Amino acid sequence: MSCAGQFTLYGSNASPYSCKMRALMRYRRLPFNWVILNPMEIPSHPNPNIRSLKARVIPILEWPDGRVLNDSTVIIEALDADFPRSRDVLPRDASQRFMVKLLEDFFDEWFMKAMFNRRWSSEADRDWSSRWIITDQLLTSPTLRILPSASDMANLTAVFRERQVSRVKLVGCEDDELWQRVMYEVMEAMDEQLRFGDAVRFLFSYRPTSADFSLYGILKQFSLDSTGGHVLREQFPSVYCWIQAMDDLSGLVVEGEFQYATVDTPAVRKILNLVDTMYLPYLAANAVRNRGEEVEVKLTLKDGVTFVHKEAFGPYQKRCFEDLKAQYKRLAPSQRAAVAQLVGPGMDHLLADEHSKL
Known part of the structure; x- marks a missing residue:
């Protein structure tokens, strides 16, 4: 088309x-x-x-x-x-496409919680985030002609701040230690890849995938916030610059169809550890719950650190889990084996139904 x-x-x-x-x-x-x-x-x-x-x-x-x-x-x-052949962001190869979709899903649904936690946890972040977001909405409104008074602005900001803080539990990101760990792990993974030679500048290839844009969307919010922006500028300046570059890649020279450079980049390797030990166990635990119920899952990281994560059942996340299961099961057995070797034992969660029939 x-x-x-x-x-x-x-x-x-x-x-x-x-x-x-x-x-x-x-x-x-x-x-x-x-x-x-x-x-x-x-x-x-x-x-x-x-x-x-x-x-x-x-x-x-x-x-x-x-x-x-x-x-x-x-x-x-x-x-x-x-537009299947016009600077596409999803690989044609089924196993490569699955890996891209898996990371896109992880960033959208799990890394997002780390951003929301950081944005609304401390008083300094709450104050700054509520002020910049409300001000931005007013200044970018397509119809607003007159800005509100200082007192009205203060009221708008206070109401918005209270509403967002009240959603921290609903989103499932109350545990500061857990989400700070996720934040630093992802930022460190990208920083390692960007600071050393012989590595591509995107997650999988010389050109971006939908997973890169998903990661960018979350990191962009970190960069706009108080603590998140400070951490990026002071500790991970390469990642901060990557965020700025990702904002407009219309000038990037791209030739032919998408081709993997490698799936074993430093960033992908470290982020897949989080997918394996955190995200897939959470999705599996959420999938067996229903509306009104609480999800509780023990997460054990590669270094032995454990977290007990609790949050309300997420219907959208249950749908994400079912979509990933369907995509994974459509892969050939050899492709599934290759993906499982890359990700880890957490991939068994996507075959739970098949294992139960054996």
Whole structure:
């Protein structure tokens, strides 16, 4: 399909998934307008196709023909189907595609919790994050003409701050020690890859995948926040610069179809340890729970450190688990064996149904 016309991408600078999609659209050279949208405005949006969306989440992408989708993962797959050979971000090879989707999922659903924890845990972070996000929403509003008074601004910020802090438990990121460990592990993994020679600058190849854009979306939020931004600038400056570079890769020279350089890069190797010991056990524990129930899972890292993670059942994460299981089971046995060797024993969670039948 050729791209005739302009897309419209609705989102927010404070949304990791919106930043993920904006950078991906720039890289793919798909023309679009960037329009700020608060998710709470979706039910009253003038576009009936947007009002009818079941999930009130951003980003939302409107195609030139009027079709709309939200959920960054769904949007990326739809764009891949429409423009399969134009600076694509999903490999054609099934096992490579699975690895990319696995890491994209990890960043979207697990690394995001580390960002949310850092953004809303300390008083300093709460104060700064609430102020910058509310100010940004006002200054980027497509319709606002007059800025609120200082007192109104203070009230808006206080209400938003309280609402976001109250969601820390709901999101499942109350344990500061756990999420600080995740934050540092991922940042250190990317830093190691970027600071040494003979390594590609993206996770898997000389060109980015959807997993790179997912990682970028979360790291972008860290860079905008108080503590996260300080940590990146002072301890991981290479990663901070990578974030700036990822923002607009429209000028990156790309030739031919996507090809893996290697799956054994320093960053991928370390991040897969977290997928193996944290994310897959969590997904499996969440999958056997239902609405209103609590998920509790013991996580044992490679160095023997353990965490007991608790959070409310996540229906979306259950769907993620089922999608990963389906993708993994579609691989040939030899491909599954190769993936399991890379990731670790945590991959057995994706074959639990098959093992139970033996």
